[in-house]
Amino acid sequence: MRRLWRPIAVALLLLVAFVYANNTSRLATRPPGPPTVLAHRGIAQQFDTTNLRNDTCTASRMLPPTHGYLENTIPSMRASFEAGADIVEVDVHPITDGRFAVFHDWTLDCRTNGSGVTREHSMAELKKLDIGYGYTADGGKTFPFRDKGIGLMPSLDEVLAAFPTRRFMINVKSRDRTEGERLAAALGRLPPERRALLLVSGGEEPVEEIRRRLPDVRTVSRGSLKACLLRYAAVGWTGTVPEACHNMAVLVPINVAPWLLGWPDRFLERMSQANSEVFALGPYGGGEFSTGIDTAEDLARLPARYSGGVWTNEVELVAGALKQGEQ
Numbered sequence: 001m002r003r004l005w006r007p008i009a010v011a012l013l014l015l016v017a018f019v020y021a022n023n024t025s026r027l028a029t030r031p032p033g034p035p036t037v038l039a040h041r042g043i044a045q046q047f048d049t050t051n052l053r054n055d056t057c058t059a060s061r062m063l064p065p066t067h068g069y070l071e072n073t074i075p076s077m078r079a080s081f082e083a084g085a086d087i088v089e090v091d092v093h094p095i096t097d098g099r100f101a102v103f104h105d106w107t108l109d110c111r112t113n114g115s116g117v118t119r120e121h122s123m124a125e126l127k128k129l130d131i132g133y134g135y136t137a138d139g140g141k142t143f144p145f146r147d148k149g150i151g152l153m154p155s156l157d158e159v160l161a162a163f164p165t166r167r168f169m170i171n172v173k174s175r176d177r178t179e180g181e182r183l184a185a186a187l188g189r190l191p192p193e194r195r196a197l198l199l200v201s202g203g204e205e206p207v208e209e210i211r212r213r214l215p216d217v218r219t220v221s222r223g224s225l226k227a228c229l230l231r232y233a234a235v236g237w238t239g240t241v242p243e244a245c246h247n248m249a250v251l252v253p254i255n256v257a258p259w260l261l262g263w264p265d266r267f268l269e270r271m272s273q274a275n276s277e278v279f280a281l282g283p284y285g286g287g288e289f290s291t292g293i294d295t296a297e298d299l300a301r302l303p304a305r306y307s308g309g310v311w312t313n314e315v316e317l318v319a320g321a322l323k324q325g326e327q
Contacts, residue, residue: 033307039085063137083320095119100157109134111133160190167199170200239270245271249279280310282294
């Protein structure tokens with residue numbers, strides 16, 4: 001019996017040694033560098049997230065404003081980049097004139113003085129709206145941004161022209177496959193070097209269409225992210241990156257990250273070799289909505305000398321703290 005167990009024990013020890021050596025960050029060759037900051041919604045008005053649902057009108061539960069920027073506008077994007085963002089996330093809708101409007105909500109009724117479904121309008125119609133109309137921090141007693149958002153809703157073309165060398169994550173708000181086809185056609189007209197600066201996120205069907213038509217664009221959807229992380233959990237110890245993780249924006253909650261073998265440097269190195277980019281999120285608590293790395297406590301949970309991406313709703317705080325940490 002002892003003779004039988006001895007080779008088994010040796011094999012197990014060798015396996016443990018292999019897994020350790022293959023996944024320790026101490027042996028990773030990934031060069032150090034500053035984290036990439038992705039500003040979710042850019043510099044925007046914050047709101048009460050209590051009992052938040054998909055159809056909640058967040059403009060009507062705005063927190064007292066500390067700045068004058070509205071999300072998904074060119075001034076907000078410019079301020080986000082100036083604050084230290086490397087990537088700004090924008091929301092898009094296909095509209096009746098064949099273009100894409102940059103606006104968060106499915107309908108116009110919450111934030112603007114317009115009504116109806118956003119995508120059922122032309123850009124000329126949307127430009128007439130006041131996108132600051134519905135913001136209130138006191139239950140409708142005052143509207144500090146009313147009349148200040150007229151004409152500020154941009155098209156995707158305008159955004160890309162205003163920031164020709166900047167990076168964006170384009171968020172598709174539907175699960176309509178034809179929207180993926182239209183966005184792929186629009187992005188396909190860009191030079192490859194410009195597309196390389198873009199990421200696309202959103203519903204399964206349009207994102208799948210983008211992946212099929214533009215394999216050089218990194219994408220992510222809830223389903224593709226789940227498939228990537230589950231398959232990596234099964235085979236990552238071998239150093240293999242499953243095909244499901246290639247050409248992706250890989251979003252990793254900070255409380256899930258330590259369970260991914262190779263975290264942080266080996267994991268980042270492997271995803272980079274698969275043409276994927278990793279972004280740390282705030283802790284996942286099982287709810288519908290994810291959080292960002294938004295507080296000093298969240299930042300403290302990042303590994304020392306972390307060189308991946310950081311997804312945040314508080315770009316001014318987070319980019320400033322990360323920049324200060326480099327000094």
